[in-house]
Amino acid sequence: MAADRGPLRVAVVGAGKISGAYLRTLRGRPEVRVVAVADLDRGRARQAVAELPGARAETPAEACAAEDVDLVLNLTVPAAHAEVALAAIAGGKHVYGEKPLAATTAEARRLLTAAERAGLRVGCAPDTVLGTGLQTARAVLDSGAIGRPVAATAFMVTPGHELWHPDPEFYYRPGGGPLFDMGPYHLTALVTLLGPVRRVTGLAARPTERRTIATGPRAGTTFPVEVDTHVTGVLEHESGALSTLLMSFDVWGGRLPHIELYGSAGSLSVPDPNDFEGPVGLRRAGEPGWESVPVLAGHRGAGRGCGLLDLAEALAAGEPHRAGGELAYHVLDTMESLLTAAATGRAVTVASSCARPAAVPLQG
Template identity: 60%
Template sequence: MGEPLGVGMIGAGAISAQYLKTLDSLSGLRLVAVADLDRARAEQAADDRQGVRAVTVPELLADDAVDVVLNLTLPAAHANVALAAIEAGKAVYGEKPLATTTVDGQRILDAAGMAGVRIGCAPDTVLGTGLQTARQALDAGHVGRPISATATMVTPGHELWHPNPDFYYRRGGGPLFDMGPYYVTALVSLLGTVTSVLGVGTRMRGDRHIFSGPRRGEVIPVDVDTHVSGILHHRGGAVTTMVMSFDAVRTRAPHIEVHGELGSMVVPDPNRFDGPVEIFTLGDDDWTTHEPSAGYIDGQRGIGLLDFAETPTGVEPRTGGRLALHVLEVMEGLLASATAGRVVQIATSVERPAPVPLTRLDSRPGLRAV
């Protein structure tokens, strides 16, 4: 059995609560330090956990007990924090997206390669029973050769519930960069790498009103497209149609639907770890629900960090940097296509991550050093 992996968390905002729950429940991961620009937030996270220290970012990066930096900062800071951690000789596992530009994402991977450390990146929902069961069914040929897919995410905007939604409407935000990583990561896992994209983008209005918290009623500016539609061409021949919107109210469309020569499959919400997989094949009278057959049972935010840590040296993690960079380029390519009005070729490519067997978290072996 290996020693628990020492985790230093940078960023103690809203998403950190979900990661802290995972860190508290898995013996193979040990939180040792927390840093945040708001010292009080770091202290609160540390005070609730025995042996965890609230520190500055430089102190965290210099701490020999920190094996991997969990980067939960705002998207605009992802690249700078990751590069600083790499320079300190730390592995990095971060929230999505990897960076706000493909150039910065490539800088992270290049620096990590030079330093001999590994990069991992959310979303890790793709490791849950929902998407992994869908992938197993697809690989087993239940719908035949994939022809097309649809991916739909519709919401009127996060300002309805988030007390500080500003970053959702700045560079690196919007529906595509916020929710797109879940969908594109799932689509690449199911259908393979993307070779070209065509996109269009619009925004309904130039500002938004905050509806909750102490800033209720405050008006914030919108600097990004808030409705993005696109077409993704996968190397294997399948074509995906995407709609990502902060401007619409509701939809009955499946989150993801895959169509093949022999049938169609409804894939559960890629922002969740579980959910039903439904298949309708030629000759059937109704949809059939497939029982979970692959993936982490009862997965939660941060399980990707455990999976990342257990990946043998020299093997690309399932939620590794190369996948995150490809997803980033696909999203940036869609926005570039919307601006230029033409098809954009995707330069990066990635093999589909290894599938996850049906696994209970308490059955995992000891962790290896990152």
């Protein structure tokens, strides 16, 4: 169970590519202490703990049951997110996971219910919205500088992750695809800025049935595509604002903006929600051009794991954490609803809602 005082003791489950970014953020922070790294490949776990004095390498089952672990950082592949999270909760551990929260809303609801019954917290990436880029944009929006929000656009286009990832198959299996892989960044940003989503409609396509790995020892290997790789939709927020979303693994050289907000008194250019920082631009009604907005809010120099640190601080203070399970569930529910809308050709009401996370004052 969680310690009452001292740093939050963390076990990392999943020592893949993203674990390095998390460990760079967590290493040396007083709020947390990484005590173990677990992976099905024990060699990868040993390699990770070589740079973590006092930490041990073990199996995922051992990490979820260990007495000296307060929180499991779940960095497994999307298909395993729910299974590992439920095992951690059964072992009395808080959980912070990579996105999406689970492969389906049914799995996600089971783990949230289990955590609530056990009195444990669930956090989930992305935490990029806690950086200076998105939080500065939020500060401008909340100041009323663009008036009443009317609409937004959010785009993520790339030709595909098989061009750079040596083992990209999981991106093209259920729980992956551009919507489930990259959509959480854009949707979490949109919910943070405009509030929860009420209704969605959209279309999706799968132009290519097989992909070819372009790099690494398996270059030239082909594999099947099991999910739609081009998804577009319109989201109606509870506030009345309408967001247009495009997520694609089928676009070469797109030059679309990451996110833009359009209001009754101006427009706001928002940086890439996959990053913690980036320029924010403001175009006021009647003005001839865009103005650059200085950094106003958010964590300076933040990295992957910032949301876990926020959870640790909130737990110690007895306050809600920002990158929370209900937010992640609503984002997952919105994505699932969008794919249902695309498959049926009908608008779908999003069953869940969530609170808009608290803003982050300028820190660091």
